Amino acid sequence: MQQLNRLDLYREMVRIRQYESRILQEYHADKKPAWDIGAGLIPGEMHLSAGQEPAAVGVCAHLKQGDAITAPHRPHHFALAHGVDMKAMTAEIYGRTTGLCQGKGGHMHLFDPENHFSCSGIIAQGYPVACGQAMAMKRKGTDNVAVAVAGEGAANQGAFHESLNLAAVWNLPVVFVIEDNDWAISVPRSHSTATASNADRAAGYGMPGVRVEENDVEAIFEAAGAAIDRARAGEGPSLLEIHTLRLWGHFEGDAQAYRGAELDTVDERDPIPRYAAKLVELGELTEDQTESIAAEAAAEVDAAIAFAVDSPIPAPEDALLHVFA
Amino acid sequence: MTATETPTRRITTAKAMAEAIGLEMRRDPNVFVMGEDVGAYGGIFGSTTDLFAEFGADRVIDTPISETAFIGAGIGAAVEGMRPVVELMFIDFYGVCMDQITNHMAKIHYESGGAVTVPMVLMAATGAGYSDAAQHSQCLWGTFAHLPGIKVVVPSNPYDAKGLMAAAIRDDNPVLYLFHKGAQGLVWMEKNPRSIAAVPEEAFTVPIGEAAVAREGTDVTIVTLSLSVQHSLDVAEQLAADGISVEVVDLRSLVPLDRDTVLESVAKTGRLLVVDEDYKSFGLTGEIAAIVAETDPTMLTKPLMRLAVPDVPIPYARTLEYGILPTREKIATAVENLMS
Numbered sequence: 001m002q003q004l005n006r007l008d009l010y011r012e013m014v015r016i017r018q019y020e021s022r023i024l025q026e027y028h029a030d031k032k033p034a035w036d037i038g039a040g041l042i043p044g045e046m047h048l049s050a051g052q053e054p055a056a057v058g059v060c061a062h063l064k065q066g067d068a069i070t071a072p073h074r075p076h077h078f079a080l081a082h083g084v085d086m087k088a089m090t091a092e093i094y095g096r097t098t099g100l101c102q103g104k105g106g107h108m109h110l111f112d113p114e115n116h117f118s119c120s121g122i123i124a125q126g127y128p129v130a131c132g133q134a135m136a137m138k139r140k141g142t143d144n145v146a147v148a149v150a151g152e153g154a155a156n157q158g159a160f161h162e163s164l165n166l167a168a169v170w171n172l173p174v175v176f177v178i179e180d181n182d183w184a185i186s187v188p189r190s191h192s193t194a195t196a197s198n199a200d201r202a203a204g205y206g207m208p209g210v211r212v213e214e215n216d217v218e219a220i221f222e223a224a225g226a227a228i229d230r231a232r233a234g235e236g237p238s239l240l241e242i243h244t245l246r247l248w249g250h251f252e253g254d255a256q257a258y259r260g261a262e263l264d265t266v267d268e269r270d271p272i273p274r275y276a277a278k279l280v281e282l283g284e285l286t287e288d289q290t291e292s293i294a295a296e297a298a299a300e301v302d303a304a305i306a307f308a309v310d311s312p313i314p315a316p317e318d319a320l321l322h323v324f325a
Numbered sequence: 326m327t328a329t330e331t332p333t334r335r336i337t338t339a340k341a342m343a344e345a346i347g348l349e350m351r352r353d354p355n356v357f358v359m360g361e362d363v364g365a366y367g368g369i370f371g372s373t374t375d376l377f378a379e380f381g382a383d384r385v386i387d388t389p390i391s392e393t394a395f396i397g398a399g400i401g402a403a404v405e406g407m408r409p410v411v412e413l414m415f416i417d418f419y420g421v422c423m424d425q426i427t428n429h430m431a432k433i434h435y436e437s438g439g440a441v442t443v444p445m446v447l448m449a450a451t452g453a454g455y456s457d458a459a460q461h462s463q464c465l466w467g468t469f470a471h472l473p474g475i476k477v478v479v480p481s482n483p484y485d486a487k488g489l490m491a492a493a494i495r496d497d498n499p500v501l502y503l504f505h506k507g508a509q510g511l512v513w514m515e516k517n518p519r520s521i522a523a524v525p526e527e528a529f530t531v532p533i534g535e536a537a538v539a540r541e542g543t544d545v546t547i548v549t550l551s552l553s554v555q556h557s558l559d560v561a562e563q564l565a566a567d568g569i570s571v572e573v574v575d576l577r578s579l580v581p582l583d584r585d586t587v588l589e590s591v592a593k594t595g596r597l598l599v600v601d602e603d604y605k606s607f608g609l610t611g612e613i614a615a616i617v618a619e620t621d622p623t624m625l626t627k628p629l630m631r632l633a634v635p636d637v638p639i640p641y642a643r644t645l646e647y648g649i650l651p652t653r654e655k656i657a658t659a660v661e662n663l664m665s
């Protein structure tokens with residue numbers, strides 16, 4: 001298993017949070033006065049991952065070159081933690097020719113074949129694809145693994161259940177990650193899911209299942225390490241459910257009235273200040289370091305946004321390209 | 326009070342849909358609603374606004390993200406005599422539940438030799454224009470209209486949205502009700518003023534299978550549907566200033582299709598432009614062309630024109646997206662070409 005490096009985990013979470021915070025700001029900056037989802041430099045839906053950084057960072061710390069991730073509609077944290085180029089990703093979110101997908105995909109459809117990263121806006125549909133990537137890795141004789149990520153809402157979709165069975169019966173090197181942020185848009189978990197833990201469902205498919213109850217990067221790191229090592233060793237798939245936090249709306253523009261009083265305490269539950277406090281207490285992080293880590297992340301994000309904004313806008317006729325290889 | 330005496334009250338397309346569902350729920354206890362975020366949220370595109378407050382969780386049911394299960398459950402409830410209104414949030418998500426839709430909802434009546442009816446409404450949001458990209462922007466009505474056994478309605482304005490919803494709920498067949506996000510009158514999306522209009526407060530129906538002549542004209546017929554009707558009406562107003570008289574036929578229903586209204590209009594103008602936000606090949610534009618050709622191609626004084634999405638997925642970036650959508654500019658240019 002990978003060695004735990006607390007500062008690295010912290011740094012990566014801060015990097016992702018800086019990214020999401022700036023995208024949040026930029027996304028809203030030019031949608032005024034009448035808020036129009038299609039307007040501005042970043043148009044369309046925007047699902048940000050603030051609060052869920054521990055899941056991405058704790059899992060991706062164990063991944064190496066050649067390992068794959070399929071992410072859902074809320075993909076930025078896993079993309080960044082898995083090494084997707086921030087500039088190319090940002091340019092895609094801005095719909096520019098220099099983007100990962102030359103402006104064709106957008107924020108829910110980021111494809112980075114070099115890092116075997118993809119995401120999909122159709123709920124749970126990354127699970128089967130991850131099985132296929134794992135199948136290819138196995139057939140090629142590598143020790144690579146595929147990680148399929150989606151929310152707890154997605155775990156009620158047929159594709160999820162079919163994939164678990166398929167992966168188990170074929171002994172595929174895949175890890176199914178469920179980010180339980182308590183909500184699927186406005187629907188609380190209790191209204192959608194009959195079991196308290198999706199880890200219990202794993203047993204029905206003959207694989208180990210673990211639920212990490214705390215949104216704590218170290219606990220996630222431990223559990224993910226075990227599952228990924230198991231897959232790498234050829235011992236088959238596992239399921240990992242992470243109880244995490246949706247700090248902001250489902251998508252930008254979501255007023256979140258349905259969250260009620262639960263919303264009052266989200267800031268207290270923010271995992272990043274908590275982790276910083278823990279590291280300070282352990283003597284592994286100083287105030288100065290906190291600042292320099294934040295500044296470093298901010299500079300990287302600024303550069304990525306500047307790159308995106310300065311990149312060319314695609315020509316309308318390029319819409320006709322890329323239907324077929 | 327009759328419709329004509331009702332003071333002019335203007336509401337959005339979304340509100341009109343929800344109002345029709347509410348009225349039907351009041352008159353028929355068998356009507357209920359289910360889908361993702363249809364409860365307290367009121368539907369992502371407002372199609373169930375305020376219904377939860379009035380009818381509660383028992384009749385306005387938030388579902389898990391399990392479209393095969395809840396659409397299939399709608400079918401099952403319908404065959405037992407309920408009248409479910411089921412929302413598939415975006416039509417693009419049909420992929421995860423298509424078997425229930427096409428092999429069950431659409432075929433049960435026929436397969437059973439007419440013994441079993443499926444009086445359900447499946448409503449779904451369609452359409453592009455706000456950079457929601459390839460998996461959240463399609464229209465796909467041509468796909469469903471192609472499959473026998475499903476009535477397909479596609480309102481373009483608040484009045485038809487209300488009347489077609491009531492008609493769909495009262496129909497004894499499965500009706501796919503496709504509403505364009507850009508025509509809902511949502512506060513958070515660019516909208517045409519035509520998305521807010523006068524609608525009577527009481528219940529009424531718009532018959533399924535009847536097109537409307539949304540604007541009369543003599544030079545060119547535009548046959549279209551959904552948001553493209555709003556665009557076409559804008560273009561018709563603009564071209565009237567140049568002395569071009571455009572007739573706009575709003576199909577409103579695809580199945581059954583009102584061939585007569587189309588043919589009458591084309592016979593009158595002799596020039597036909599079909600505008601469709603769905604994919605071009607094997608779809609609505611070809612179907613309308615075939616109907617004219619089969620009936621009497623000499624009606625046309627000029628070869629007809631088709632304006633539709635040129636067989637590519639909907640791209641994300643605004644320039645790319647508007648490069649392939651049937652915009653007002655492209656509609657106007659096509660009409661001008663037909664007139665030249």
Ligand SMILES: Cc1ncc(C[n+]2csc(CCOP(=O)(O)OP(=O)(O)O)c2C)c(N)n1
Binds near residue numbers: 121152
């Ligand atoms: C098949 C399908 N159904 C519905 C949707 C609409 N939708 C997008 S995100 C979402 C909620 C997802 O909840 P969850 O899986 O818990 O992930 P979270 O958004 O909380 O990260 C829904 C219903 C979709 N994209 N695909």
